[in-house]
Amino acid sequence: MGSGVAEPAHAKINLSLRVSGRRSDGYHELRSLVVFAGACDRLTAAAADELTLGLTGPFGDLLTGEADNLVLRAARALREATGVTAGAELTLEKNLPVASGIGGGSADAAAALRALMRLWGVALEEEALAALAASLGADVPVCLGTAPALMTGVGERIVRLAALPPFWLVLANPGLALPTAHVFRELAAPPLGGDPEEGALPAFVTLDDLAAWLRAEENDLEAPATRLAPEIGETLSALAGTVGCRLARMSGSGATCFGVYAREKEARAAQQVLAAAHPDWWIEASPAIGVSGSG
Incomplete structure (x- = not known):
């Protein structure tokens, strides 16, 4: 080229x-x-x-x-x-x-x-x-x-954030393509009433701070996506069962899910365990970039 x-x-x-x-x-x-x-x-x-x-x-x-x-x-x-x-x-x-x-x-x-x-x-x-x-x-x-x-x-x-605590991700997709429009249709969100609350994010000094906040939040598309593709639930359970996983959640409208890990060693080990158990899945261990201590 x-x-x-x-x-x-x-x-x-x-x-x-x-x-x-x-x-x-x-x-x-x-x-x-x-x-x-x-x-x-x-x-x-x-x-x-x-x-x-x-x-x-x-x-x-x-x-x-x-x-x-x-x-x-x-x-x-x-x-x-x-x-x-x-x-x-x-x-x-x-x-x-x-x-x-x-x-x-x-x-x-x-x-x-x-x-x-x-x-x-x-x-x-x-x-x-x-x-x-x-x-x-x-x-x-x-x-x-x-x-x-x-x-x-x-x-x-x-709003770009100055920094988040460093962490690693394991991304897992069970071989599904899930159109975004289908997931939103399944969500059947009610009409917007007034201006949505936005609010400022708290300061995340440690990964524990971030993980605790995330556990109180959700991905509102996860439930409707899982109804359309039950394999998402299996993927989340598999991630949550790996050693060191702080949070397992679906990204966007799916079907890719992710686990949050404090260290590269934990993420790499989780990737190996998942790949052995699910050889037909796409699985990738990767750092979160643009956060403190990352490239």
Whole structure:
């Protein structure tokens, strides 16, 4: 492919996800504490006359490189916003499961925006870039960065957090793709009544502080997703049963679940135990990035 620029597209993990209600436009108001995992897709962009997309990686054959792919939509939107006429040869190494609740497509689109701004030597003001990202999908703006964040509204209001205590994650997907729209339909959230409470987050000095707060929170999509895909319950039980797991929860709309661990050694051991018991699952041990003491 020649020389180019590469950007990681890190898995987005919803440590908590509360749904306040359904708005009149059909979207849902939410509040979610988000971190990013070291596990990632990788997007490479090289100079070319036309815009093209090639797909590689273990999950590449589940996607299409056709014009409606979110990566190509992001590239076209950036080109229109900046007046660039050049093309790019894009290659997406798809390492994360598809439609799995960890923001893979959104992270890929955000990585494409970052890579192409570097390749084409262009930049957008922060607000313009955020608006462009939001036009592609509710999760794309938060994926432009990798710092922990509190998302509110439909995901468009983002407060980056200075730091969280360091921890490791084990991500596990039982081989399911679960469309987000199906899960929200199963949730059947009531109409939004008034302005949702937002409130400030407490200070998380230690992982115990964070884990205690998370246990008091929930992922409101976990129950409806589990009704649609009972394998999620099995995945959560398997994670919760590993040594050192502080919390087991589903991310986003599923079906990927995660366990929180204090140390790499515990996470690696849990990954091995789960992989031996469930060889057909996708399982990845990964640090939470952008937190204290992480890269």
